[in-house]
Amino acid sequence: MICQIVFPSAWIDASALESTLRSSCAPHGPGVYEVLFRFPTGCRIMVDSAVRLLSLINQLSLSMRRVRLEFEEGEAGTMGYLDRMGFFDHLAKDVDVLPARPSLSAAEIYGGTNTRLVEIASINPKDRDVDLPSRLTDAMMDSCGNRPDAKGLEGAAWTIFAELIDNIFSHSSTQIDGYAALQVYPRGDRVKVAVSDSGLGIMSTLRPAIKTEFPSLENLSDIDLLVEIFRQGISRHGTDRGCGLKGSAAKAIKYNGELDVRLPNIRVLLTPGKEGYKPNTAYCYDGLPLIWGTHICFTFRLDTNR
Amino acid sequence: MNEKSAIIKLRDFMDSQEGWGRDQGRKVYQQLIDFVESNPGTMTFKVSLDQVRRVDISFASETIVELARRYRGKKGFCFTDLADQDMLENWDAAAERKGQPIMVWEGKNGQVIGITPSQGTLGAFNFALKRERTRASEFAASMPDISIANASTKFKQLWEQGFLLRREDVAESGGVEFTYHRIG
Numbered sequence: 244m245i246c247q248i249v250f251p252s253a254w255i256d257a258s259a260l261e262s263t264l265r266s267s268c269a270p271h272g273p274g275v276y277e278v279l280f281r282f283p284t285g286c287r288i289m290v291d292s293a294v295r296l297l298s299l300i301n302q303l304s305l306s307m308r309r310v311r312l313e314f315e316e317g318e319a320g321t322m323g324y325l326d327r328m329g330f331f332d333h334l335a336k337d338v339d340v341l342p343a344r345p346s347l348s349a350a351e352i353y354g355g356t357n358t359r360l361v362e363i364a365s366i367n368p369k370d371r372d373v374d375l376p377s378r379l380t381d382a383m384m385d386s387c388g389n390r391p392d393a394k395g396l397e398g399a400a401w402t403i404f405a406e407l408i409d410n411i412f413s414h415s416s417t418q419i420d421g422y423a424a425l426q427v428y429p430r431g432d433r434v435k436v437a438v439s440d441s442g443l444g445i446m447s448t449l450r451p452a453i454k455t456e457f458p459s460l461e462n463l464s465d466i467d468l469l470v471e472i473f474r475q476g477i478s479r480h481g482t483d484r485g486c487g488l489k490g491s492a493a494k495a496i497k498y499n500g501e502l503d504v505r506l507p508n509i510r511v512l513l514t515p516g517k518e519g520y521k522p523n524t525a526y527c528y529d530g531l532p533l534i535w536g537t538h539i540c541f542t543f544r545l546d547t548n549r
Numbered sequence: 550m551n552e553k554s555a556i557i558k559l560r561d562f563m564d565s566q567e568g569w570g571r572d573q574g575r576k577v578y579q580q581l582i583d584f585v586e587s588n589p590g591t592m593t594f595k596v597s598l599d600q601v602r603r604v605d606i607s608f609a610s611e612t613i614v615e616l617a618r619r620y621r622g623k624k625g626f627c628f629t630d631l632a633d634q635d636m637l638e639n640w641d642a643a644a645e646r647k648g649q650p651i652m653v654w655e656g657k658n659g660q661v662i663g664i665t666p667s668q669g670t671l672g673a674f675n676f677a678l679k680r681e682r683t684r685a686s687e688f689a690a691s692m693p694d695i696s697i698a699n700a701s702t703k704f705k706q707l708w709e710q711g712f713l714l715r716r717e718d719v720a721e722s723g724g725v726e727f728t729y730h731r732i733g
Contacts, residue, residue, distance in 0.1 A: 368572070371570075371572075373564070373565065373567075376567070376569060376605075377567065395634065395635065397635075398603065398633065398634070398635025398636070399635060401567075401603055401605075401635075402603070402605045402606065402635065402639060405569035405570065405603075405605035405607075405608075406569075406605050406606060406607060408569075408570070409569060409570035409571060409572075409605070409607050412570060412571075412572065413571065487605070487606050487607045487610075489642075490606040490638075490639065490642045491606075493642075494638075
């Protein structure tokens with residue numbers, strides 16, 4: 244079966260990506276041997292979608308499916324943006340790109356020259372990019388420097404990025420790298436930092452340990468458990484671990500960051516309240532089309548004075 | 550007895566001014582263990598964070614916090630040169646998770662991060678903090694409603710939880726009496 248995923252002619256953030264996937268067939272479905280992604284004129288892929296798509300497409304390629312990407316506008320459209328972000332540098336070589344793969348990578352030519360973005364970086368424990376948290380932080384602060392809480396935000400952001408990337412190292416037992424990227428959206432007064440991996444996923448590694456380490460949480464649904472990972476700090480390694488994601492979430496709350504977490508079949512959008520992230524104020528989505536791994540995006544406002 | 554102390558310049562154990570991630574933390578931890586073991590007579594290690602720009606919570610958890618937990622009751626670890634608020638929060642979060650108190654010193658002013666003493670032992674802790682070393686009998690003498698046995702229990706709890714260190718001394722009576730030392 245050929246699975247067609249056709250994006251609308253609009254901005255495609257992670258929510259729009261999910262809507263598009265839900266209205267298509269599941270690309271990881273057992274009968275699917277070919278997946279076609281169509282990007283029509285006017286389709287604008289945002290950074291959180293870009294890294295999730297990259298992970299998904301490389302997963303499909305790894306599972307021996309033929310994958311084609313059709314960009315109606317060619318390099319003049321969203322393909323040009325993806326090229327600038329380094330999307331094609333990390334894309335599996337056997338994925339067909341129409342009209343054609345960029346002959347030269349714009350990310351390689353212009354990489355590091357735009358303070359409003361950090362090109363897609365691969366995250367692999369065997370090849371640790373030790374400066375990546377600082378690069379993401381510097382890019383973020385270049386645009387968030389006018390916030391009254393900028394000084395504190397800088398340290399908090401660095402911690403969040405370091406913990407997220409380290410979390411990929413902990414969970415990635417996979418043949419596909421993890422990815423991280425940042426994009427500032429001045430008109431939307433937002434900066435988005437997206438981190439994505441194709442590993443086992445927090446839930447797959449945590450569930451087996453729940454019974455022994457956290458018996459009181461055994462009956463929670465995956466969604467409620469996911470929220471608790473960020474609220475309480477839960478780790479498969481026991482009660483003295485799990486502080487990294489909890490600490491990251493606490494810092495994001497302090498600076499009014501929104502948190503979007505996508506696991507293989509569920510997604511939770513957490514917006515901070517006075518007492519932090521709460522399950523009953525989260526936007527939860529269950530039964531989503533399969534994407535392996537853990538995909539996290541933090542969104543911060545550029546200027547809280549506005 | 551004049552107990553020895555040593556300074557650990559954490560930056561000297563790190564590859565750069567920034568420490569993040571559990572793997573990097575574990576490598577640093579092994580070097581720290583070697584350093585501690587090569588100083589067998591030293592009871593207190595003052596960990597200077599001079600030239601350390603940032604650490605994340607995972608790195609904090611795997612290095613000094615784990616070290617303090619490993620040697621709890623035997624050797625003490627405290628921080629100096631820790632002015633950065635975000636880094637303080639990260640050390641605090643990591644120490645809290647492991648239930649490990651750690652002193653932070655700024656000149657003569659000390660504060661404890663990670664966990665705080667219980668209401669029942671707070672008075673004894675504050676008493677000990679004002680002195681390099683003290684005995685339960687001295688605390689009891691300063692508090693008319695607290696017996697020596699009660700004071701001893703409080704100090705023992707503080708020692709077991711990692712707030713204080715202690716050494717065995719010979720009392721004037723000839724028996725054993727413990728001397729409790731603040732960390733740092």
